[in-house]
Amino acid sequence: MAPVRIAMLGCGFIGEFHALGLRYVREAQLVAACDADAARREAYAARFGCRPIASLDELCADPEVDLVVVSLPNHLHRDAVVALAAAGKGVACTKPLGRNAVEAGEMLRAVTEAGVFNAYLENVIFNPDLLRMRDMVKAGAIGRLTTVRAREGHSGPHAAHFWNAELAGGGALLDMASHGAEYARFLFGKDAEVAEVFAWGATLVHGERTTGEDNAMMVMRLADGRAATIDVSWSSKGGLEGRFEAYGDAGRLITDISVGSLKAFVERPAGYVVEKADAETGWVFPVPDEVRVHGHDLMMADVVGAFADGRAPQETFADGFAVNAVLDAAYRSMRSGHWEPVERVPAFEVVGR
Ligand SMILES: NC(=O)c1ccc[n+]([C@@H]2O[C@H](COP(=O)([O-])OP(=O)(O)OC[C@H]3O[C@@H](n4cnc5c(N)ncnc54)[C@H](O)[C@@H]3O)[C@@H](O)[C@H]2O)c1
Secondary structure: OOOEEEEEEOOOHHHHHHHHHHOOOOOEEEEEEEOOOHHHHHHHHHHHOOEEEOOHHHHHHOOOOOEEEEOOOHHHHHHHHHHHHHOOOEEEEEOOOOOOHHHHHHHHHHHHHHOOOEEEEOOHHHOHHHHHHHHHHHOOOOOOEEEEEEEEEOOOOOOHHHHOHHHHOOOHHHHHHHHHHHHHHHHHOOOOOEEEEEEEEEOOOOOOOOOOOOEEEEEEEEOOOOEEEEEEEOOOOOOOEEEEEEEEOOEEEEEEOOOOOOOEEEOOOOOOOOOOOOOOOEEEOOOOOHHHHOOHHHHHHHHHHHHHHOOOOOOOHHHHHHHHHHHHHHHHHHHHOOOEEOOOOOHHHHHHO
């Protein structure tokens, strides 16, 4: 089988996780690294054994790239995807797909009209516990699924673009509840219509750094009356949190994917502990393989395998659009103080009817 020749666009935090996720994917060949920062792309290319590429234009024109993994800040996703789709490249884009559903809809239209492969890189649902939860729900282990919960948090993002809420398109809700929203769709089933959303958000801690919400909660209500609650934080100390729960009329499923079995009490720092650990000494909880825990390897196996087989991956731009539509409704609800309906169809489809 011919390898899938992959370029990384954006060699920062998530670009590194994405490359590590590709390590064990048989068909994947990381051939190029593109980043506006010359030092970053050179270092990344040297580390992962691929060619550095300086610009998006060069990447679009490169005949030896089949699939581009978009790992850029939120405000650059749309234009990059539109250019890559026009150049006939397959695209896989990190979350959130767009800053809002209008952008996500434009991206969905671009890949649809160009007829190119598209994947939405929602990694959390490829965590092994969550995959098992989905299988158990499907097998009827907890009866009829009634409600799901997700809690994600950390003490605040690592890069300036996240803190500029106008540029990023939102704060903690957009950044983190994008995971929880897709987790809820993943468990309830994508054909379960999310009818409306109620949300609260506030800047409780980081008012000097951002105008965006640093804490938020939302309820997603399905058309059939069932619901998901998602709450997120950028002011939660002590390392990345990721707790996921599912309740049915015959049982419950609960996992905390942010802690493994390793518990350590250390008086001397020994370097990296875990994402956004906040402390290097005292009781610490190192996670030995964050790439697997965060689902990046199984996600990349699905994405690259799908590209190689000529099929759609589990998560496509249509899913990214659906998540953006839920989050748009949440932001409307934060402003109005009321339940807000979810737009289910991209604007271009409405216009095109
Ligand atoms: N799936 C997850 O759990 C997860 C985690 C973190 C970030 N993300 C997403 O990944 C995206 C990037 O976040 P990050 O944390 O990697 O940010 P980052 O700042 O660490 O990395 C972004 C990279 O993009 C490069 N870049 C900026 N402008 C560019 C341009 N015009 N052309 C080429 N390169 C450019 C920067 O030099 C940098 O190397 C965001 O959309 C974020 O939501 C997802």
